Amino acid sequence: MDTFKKLKHFYWPYRKYFFLSLFSLIFVTAITVVYPIVLQITIDEVVRNGNYSWIPYISTAFILLMIVKGITTFFHQYLGEFFGINSVYVVREELYEKLQVLSFKYYDNAKTGDLMSRLTSDVEMFRFFLSFGFSELIRITLLILFSLSVMFYYSVPLALVTMAAMPFLTIVVFQFDKRVHPAFRGIRKSFGRLNTRVQENISGMNTVKSLSREDFEIGRFSNSSDNYRQNYLQTSEIWAKFMPLMEFIGNVCAVALLAYGGYLVMDNQLELGALVAFFNLVWYILGPLMNLGFVVNQFSQAKASGERLLEILEANEDIVEKETAVDKPIDGHVTFKDVTFTYIEDDDKALKDVSFDAPPGKVIGLIGPTGAGKTSITQLITRFYEPDEGEVLVDGRPVDDYKLKTLRSNIGFVLQEPFLFSTTIRENIAYGVPDATDEQIIDAAKRAQAHDFIMEMPKGYDTMLGERGMGLSGGQKQRISIARAICVNPSILVLDDATSAVDMETEFKIQKALKEVMKGRTTFIIAHRISSLKHADEILVLEQGEIVERGTHDYLLSNQGPYQRIYDIQYQDRETIMEAAK
Numbered sequence: 001m002d003t004f005k006k007l008k009h010f011y012w013p014y015r016k017y018f019f020l021s022l023f024s025l026i027f028v029t030a031i032t033v034v035y036p037i038v039l040q041i042t043i044d045e046v047v048r049n050g051n052y053s054w055i056p057y058i059s060t061a062f063i064l065l066m067i068v069k070g071i072t073t074f075f076h077q078y079l080g081e082f083f084g085i086n087s088v089y090v091v092r093e094e095l096y097e098k099l100q101v102l103s104f105k106y107y108d109n110a111k112t113g114d115l116m117s118r119l120t121s122d123v124e125m126f127r128f129f130l131s132f133g134f135s136e137l138i139r140i141t142l143l144i145l146f147s148l149s150v151m152f153y154y155s156v157p158l159a160l161v162t163m164a165a166m167p168f169l170t171i172v173v174f175q176f177d178k179r180v181h182p183a184f185r186g187i188r189k190s191f192g193r194l195n196t197r198v199q200e201n202i203s204g205m206n207t208v209k210s211l212s213r214e215d216f217e218i219g220r221f222s223n224s225s226d227n228y229r230q231n232y233l234q235t236s237e238i239w240a241k242f243m244p245l246m247e248f249i250g251n252v253c254a255v256a257l258l259a260y261g262g263y264l265v266m267d268n269q270l271e272l273g274a275l276v277a278f279f280n281l282v283w284y285i286l287g288p289l290m291n292l293g294f295v296v297n298q299f300s301q302a303k304a305s306g307e308r309l310l311e312i313l314e315a316n317e318d319i320v321e322k323e324t325a326v327d328k329p330i331d332g333h334v335t336f337k338d339v340t341f342t343y344i345e346d347d348d349k350a351l352k353d354v355s356f357d358a359p360p361g362k363v364i365g366l367i368g369p370t371g372a373g374k375t376s377i378t379q380l381i382t383r384f385y386e387p388d389e390g391e392v393l394v395d396g397r398p399v400d401d402y403k404l405k406t407l408r409s410n411i412g413f414v415l416q417e418p419f420l421f422s423t424t425i426r427e428n429i430a431y432g433v434p435d436a437t438d439e440q441i442i443d444a445a446k447r448a449q450a451h452d453f454i455m456e457m458p459k460g461y462d463t464m465l466g467e468r469g470m471g472l473s474g475g476q477k478q479r480i481s482i483a484r485a486i487c488v489n490p491s492i493l494v495l496d497d498a499t500s501a502v503d504m505e506t507e508f509k510i511q512k513a514l515k516e517v518m519k520g521r522t523t524f525i526i527a528h529r530i531s532s533l534k535h536a537d538e539i540l541v542l543e544q545g546e547i548v549e550r551g552t553h554d555y556l557l558s559n560q561g562p563y564q565r566i567y568d569i570q571y572q573d574r575e576t577i578m579e580a581a582k
């Protein structure tokens, strides 16, 4: 019940609808129990005692009851659904909001497919229990209570015989829950894994096809699918074992009832109509008790789903905004003081004692082999991660003094593989500034050298892009992302390998666009090619998380250090190779 208690604040505000639904349910259930009573009166009074004049009254009363039942059933169902769907509406909203604030650390380990299945099928499972399961549990209790009351009214000894089976059934149901709950947790987990497989496969379809790994992928999918199947079958086995057992206990009870009840009728201690009514009533108890297995099953599924939802809702938000965080304009002065950083505890350090100072408007180049820590530096400026030691300052203040929104909206990114949403080009450019005017958007596109190719498209700025920006070349995507950065007008700019994926002509265009966007902004250029950052005011050469050399291009060229070696590989050796090829 802990899971439901923890999730209470989602459904409790809607309790009014739940209780109204429950109130209607009391009528529905009470009227259901009236059926056997009508049967008893008809047999004993009308048929056996010959009171045929009662027929019109009984019929009218019966019809009236049916009308009331129809109306109350409507309210019970509708309000139950209303309660469930509104509660999970809030759950879904809160989950989504939580996903927006969870840090990169969380996403480093999270699997998209699994998260998707939590946000869809787990939420749905929880809703189903709120809408139907809860009230079904109460319907069962009410039906048993009402039926027992009528049974005790007809015959106390016979009612006691019926009750004798209840403890056995309760034990079986309890055992059932104990086994079926872990099984359902297994099902939900393997469904999450299955979703992850599908999602990764579709996202990585290019890689799969280009490496001809379709068969391997099919095999991996089959494994996950088989795992889901096995989990499901295991649960079905538990289900299949317990259901007949419950039914058997129920039938033994019915036989005992008929034998003892028959004896009471023959002994004139019970009217025949009462026995028939009794036999109907006993199924109103046994049926729901057996059905309890189904409700317990739903309850277990909802509990397993609720646990998975809580795992997201209670996930640690390691990047928290201070209460005193400020919202001040940022000039773009970035300072690192002895910064050391690791992504995963006990892992190698991604940055070691990194210090530098980047005054507003200066250009800092970051170069070094892959995995040297270039991107990590920029991830700390935006506070995507936090350093283990040392300080990251912007305009002389630690980055955690700023509101996250203030800090991040002042830092623009142009990445090697920009992410474009499947919407119009206009919306993609204005993504960071949703209220940007058409003039602003067009101006940004012009400065990013993107206006011309956008205008060549049939719908211009209203052209819809496919998922992940399909339908555009790498260079075009890049320029849209530069326009996006210009639109935001950040004081700090990060160009992460922005020109590595394009041909020389496009690179030239992009460089022109970048020059435009860099004007007046502190810029960090991450590059493998010296040509991309040789004009930087300071170049930091990184190796295994450490700054091993720093200075201007000219200084570094004469320093006989790692930068010069990179230069030699990229320029002189190339010339030698070109010479040799002549």
Ligand SMILES: Nc1ncnc2c1ncn2[C@@H]1O[C@H](COP(=O)(O)OP(=O)(O)OP(=O)(O)O)[C@@H](O)[C@H]1O
Pocket (backbone or CB within 6 Å): 108, 343, 344, 349, 350, 368, 369, 370, 371, 372, 373, 374, 375, 376, 377
């Ligand atoms: N999300 C992450 N979780 C764990 N380790 C990471 C993560 N991102 C990077 N690392 C590790 O941190 C180190 C520095 O990585 P970083 O991405 O900063 O290098 P880089 O110099 O930008 O490399 P590249 O030129 O390939 O982009 C590497 O050893 C990398 O494996």
